[in-house]
Amino acid sequence: MRSFEYYTPTKVIFGKDTHLKTGALLKEKNYKKVLIHYGGNSAVSSGLLDEIKSSLEDAGVSYITLGGVVPNPRLSKVREGIELCRKENVDFLLAVGGGSVIDSCKAIGYGVANPWTDVWNFFLKTETPKACLPIGTVLTIAASGSEMSNSCVITNEDGWLKRGSVKSDLCRPVFAILNPRLTYTLPQYQTESGCVDILMHTMERYFVNIETMEITDSISEALMQTVIYNARILMKDPGNYNARAEVMWAGSLSHNGLTGCGTAGGDWACHQLEHELGGLYDVAHGAGLAALWGSWARYVYKENPERFAQFATNLFDVPWSADIEKTALAGIEAMEEFFRSVEMPTNLRELGLNLSDEQIHELAFRCSFEDTRTIGVFKQLNMKDMEKIYLAAR
Amino acid sequence: MRSFEYYTPTKVIFGKDTHLKTGALLKEKNYKKVLIHYGGNSAVSSGLLDEIKSSLEDAGVSYITLGGVVPNPRLSKVREGIELCRKENVDFLLAVGGGSVIDSCKAIGYGVANPWTDVWNFFLKTETPKACLPIGTVLTIAASGSEMSNSCVITNEDGWLKRGSVKSDLCRPVFAILNPRLTYTLPQYQTESGCVDILMHTMERYFVNIETMEITDSISEALMQTVIYNARILMKDPGNYNARAEVMWAGSLSHNGLTGCGTAGGDWACHQLEHELGGLYDVAHGAGLAALWGSWARYVYKENPERFAQFATNLFDVPWSADIEKTALAGIEAMEEFFRSVEMPTNLRELGLNLSDEQIHELAFRCSFEDTRTIGVFKQLNMKDMEKIYLAAR
Numbered sequence: 163m164r165s166f167e168y169y170t171p172t173k174v175i176f177g178k179d180t181h182l183k184t185g186a187l188l189k190e191k192n193y194k195k196v197l198i199h200y201g202g203n204s205a206v207s208s209g210l211l212d213e214i215k216s217s218l219e220d221a222g223v224s225y226i227t228l229g230g231v232v233p234n235p236r237l238s239k240v241r242e243g244i245e246l247c248r249k250e251n252v253d254f255l256l257a258v259g260g261g262s263v264i265d266s267c268k269a270i271g272y273g274v275a276n277p278w279t280d281v282w283n284f285f286l287k288t289e290t291p292k293a294c295l296p297i298g299t300v301l302t303i304a305a306s307g308s309e310m311s312n313s314c315v316i317t318n319e320d321g322w323l324k325r326g327s328v329k330s331d332l333c334r335p336v337f338a339i340l341n342p343r344l345t346y347t348l349p350q351y352q353t354e355s356g357c358v359d360i361l362m363h364t365m366e367r368y369f370v371n372i373e374t375m376e377i378t379d380s381i382s383e384a385l386m387q388t389v390i391y392n393a394r395i396l397m398k399d400p401g402n403y404n405a406r407a408e409v410m411w412a413g414s415l416s417h418n419g420l421t422g423c424g425t426a427g428g429d430w431a432c433h434q435l436e437h438e439l440g441g442l443y444d445v446a447h448g449a450g451l452a453a454l455w456g457s458w459a460r461y462v463y464k465e466n467p468e469r470f471a472q473f474a475t476n477l478f479d480v481p482w483s484a485d486i487e488k489t490a491l492a493g494i495e496a497m498e499e500f501f502r503s504v505e506m507p508t509n510l511r512e513l514g515l516n517l518s519d520e521q522i523h524e525l526a527f528r529c530s531f532e533d534t535r536t537i538g539v540f541k542q543l544n545m546k547d548m549e550k551i552y553l554a555a556r
Numbered sequence: 557m558r559s560f561e562y563y564t565p566t567k568v569i570f571g572k573d574t575h576l577k578t579g580a581l582l583k584e585k586n587y588k589k590v591l592i593h594y595g596g597n598s599a600v601s602s603g604l605l606d607e608i609k610s611s612l613e614d615a616g617v618s619y620i621t622l623g624g625v626v627p628n629p630r631l632s633k634v635r636e637g638i639e640l641c642r643k644e645n646v647d648f649l650l651a652v653g654g655g656s657v658i659d660s661c662k663a664i665g666y667g668v669a670n671p672w673t674d675v676w677n678f679f680l681k682t683e684t685p686k687a688c689l690p691i692g693t694v695l696t697i698a699a700s701g702s703e704m705s706n707s708c709v710i711t712n713e714d715g716w717l718k719r720g721s722v723k724s725d726l727c728r729p730v731f732a733i734l735n736p737r738l739t740y741t742l743p744q745y746q747t748e749s750g751c752v753d754i755l756m757h758t759m760e761r762y763f764v765n766i767e768t769m770e771i772t773d774s775i776s777e778a779l780m781q782t783v784i785y786n787a788r789i790l791m792k793d794p795g796n797y798n799a800r801a802e803v804m805w806a807g808s809l810s811h812n813g814l815t816g817c818g819t820a821g822g823d824w825a826c827h828q829l830e831h832e833l834g835g836l837y838d839v840a841h842g843a844g845l846a847a848l849w850g851s852w853a854r855y856v857y858k859e860n861p862e863r864f865a866q867f868a869t870n871l872f873d874v875p876w877s878a879d880i881e882k883t884a885l886a887g888i889e890a891m892e893e894f895f896r897s898v899e900m901p902t903n904l905r906e907l908g909l910n911l912s913d914e915q916i917h918e919l920a921f922r923c924s925f926e927d928t929r930t931i932g933v934f935k936q937l938n939m940k941d942m943e944k945i946y947l948a949a950r
């Protein structure tokens with residue numbers, strides 16, 4: 163059993179109308195100037211941005227705004243934010259949006275607080291941040307878990323490189339306001355893509371080849387069952403508050419570290435494989451993960467079929483059989499069947515990509531950093547392995 | 557579904573030999589003088605205290621010590637600690653021990669940081685603390701969850717009043733060092749009493765009469781199953797590292813707020829009933845809870861038999877039957893059967909108390925604050941109800 167550290171300092175304020183407390187929360191902390199960072203039109207047209215602004219004004223909190231964050235958030239917007247924050251002496255970043263907006267905030271926070279280097283170095287992992295501006299979030303998409311996590315992912319348009327930052331507690335948000343109602347207006351595809359992302363944050367930590375903790379395993383399995391059950395409800399009833407709430411809280415718990423206690427970091431190969439899809443083809447992150455997961459799972463499960471068999475029986479009630487591999491495969495099939503039931507892709511074609519052999523090779527070449535690194539720990543994957551998984555997913 | 561806040565800023569460092577990091581951790585934070593607070597001889601004779609001192613000395617951290625904390629920790633020791641800290645300008649409190657030592661630290665921390673009032677007022681709940689000295693813990697007993705919690709319990713020898721403090725995030729420890737090996741030397745009775753305490757911290761939050769969150773329910777059920785399974789292992793194999801580790805981590809998670817997300821605070825009647833036993837008769841907290849729980853459960857279950865039936869089927873695989881009350885009662889019986897299997901009492905006689913009618917009446921009189929308050933939310937209990945429960949447990 164592995165040692166671990168667990169540190170989740172983010173204060174969570176969960177429930178209806180909680181976003182109206184934003185101004186009061188910021189006033190408590192005495193910040194001088196806040197940057198409200200957001201994405202596209204939905205935050206504006208829904209009236210959410212105006213409510214947040216009013217909340218800050220009522221509390222006497224000074225702010226400026228910067229919108230325009232896109233899915234797979236861009237380094238150019240991060241640089242724009244850094245410059246603006248410096249010019250305006252911003253000392254707090256408020257993300258109003260989903261994972262893209264939060265991740266953009268985290269990168270801006272790193273950039274402003276570490277003037278001694280270029281922010282992209284934290285994503286190339288050639289430098290380690292020494293500080294970060296404090297961040298708060300008003301979450302509108304249950305998916306990324308970035309509202310409590312210690313990482314962020316940014317896409318550099320120069321080469322379309324999608325890269326995760328060095329993991330650091332410095333970027334964990336100070337507070338996370340979770341109002342499930344703010345997710346009602348999401349398109350179904352994004353809602354379900356978010357559910358897959360939440361499942362994957364749990365599965366990346368679950369599928370390891372070491373002796374894990376029972377309590378972590380059973381919490382992870384409970385969390386995944388909750389997401390699967392409620393993702394199905396949201397297909398028919400997207401305005402179901404309880405289902406939205408279950409998924410939203412599962413999203414935060416899946417990525418704040420709880421599901422990784424004793425799992426020595428987790429696997430993360432699927433995330434690495436998806437980052438190349440997101441960088442080059444701008445697909446929805448969760449959908450990209452769904453399109454790859456089954457192919458990854460079938461490629462690696464023989465390393466530890468017992469683990470996949472446990473997954474199959476505990477999550478999907480697959481009967482335990484003496485043929486462990488059969489049980490393992492039935493679990494993979496059951497997860498893919500779930501993906502299909504919520505209209506998520508289980509291969510790249512269903513994701514909308516028809517890739518040539520050259521394009522597949524290019525993905526593997528990029529994901530392996532030009533054949534210089536391996537990914538994954540459940541099974542270590544080199545460039546050839548990556549290419550085979552992308553091909554199997556085609 | 558209820559709104560909630562969740563805030564667990566304590567940094568957990570979990571695993572073998574982690575206590576040797578104490579000095580380095582304190583040095584990072586630049587504290588000037590640390591009070592090492594501990595209990596009786598076991599911390600000394602086991603060599604633990606010397607290891608902690610060496611760790612601080614190696615890191616160049618200045619400290620003083622104060623031992624002698626007893627189970628059901630006393631206000632007089634708290635006052636001694638406050639005076640010592642003031643005299644020596646202590647700015648950090650390090651608890652080396654279990655819940656009693658940690659709670660004593662929390663009370664000292666409140667006392668030192670709030671010179672404007674007497675510390676006992678925070679336990680009478682007539683005042684609210686405005687600050688607390690920072691606290692770190694090296695845990696030696698898996699039980700109280702105080703290493704991550706926002707509360708503490710102190711016994712005032714003047715009247716033998718055992719009272720919980722106002723709940724406040726101010727007293728949540730800065731760090732918690734959890735090395736399961738430090739619990740190896742505990743007597744079996746204390747180990748199993750600790751397991752009951754952990755279960756009760758979860759059950760107090762679980763047994764509520766409102767619509768709860770599925771994810772909280774299933775995490776709580778997973779946690780309780782882990783504790784029950786491993787408590788049984790520890791009866792036969794007290795040196796089993798994995799079982800010690802599962803129980804230790806469950807102890808922290810059971811009381812850091814996770815199992816209460818969406819349960820609006822929980823019930824806590826059993827804890828209130830037990831506090832009178834602990835205050836007057838100095839019994840082990842967990843054993844006292846075990847002695848009362850069944851009688852409480854049978855007294856209240858009809859308020860919401862479905863909840864007890866869920867508990868029965870999900871925890872103990874009791875078959876769901878059309879007769880909900882029968883299922884509910886089977887669950888209560890199964891928990892008591894577990895208590896017996898780990899040699900915990902299921903009534904006051906087995907706890908070692910032979911109480912007269914007058915003594916029972918006295919317990920209820922004190923627990924109801926002289927017939928001026930009710931306790932519990934699953935079913936609100938007045939003095940008469942309390943007396944009936946104590947009687948049923950006799």
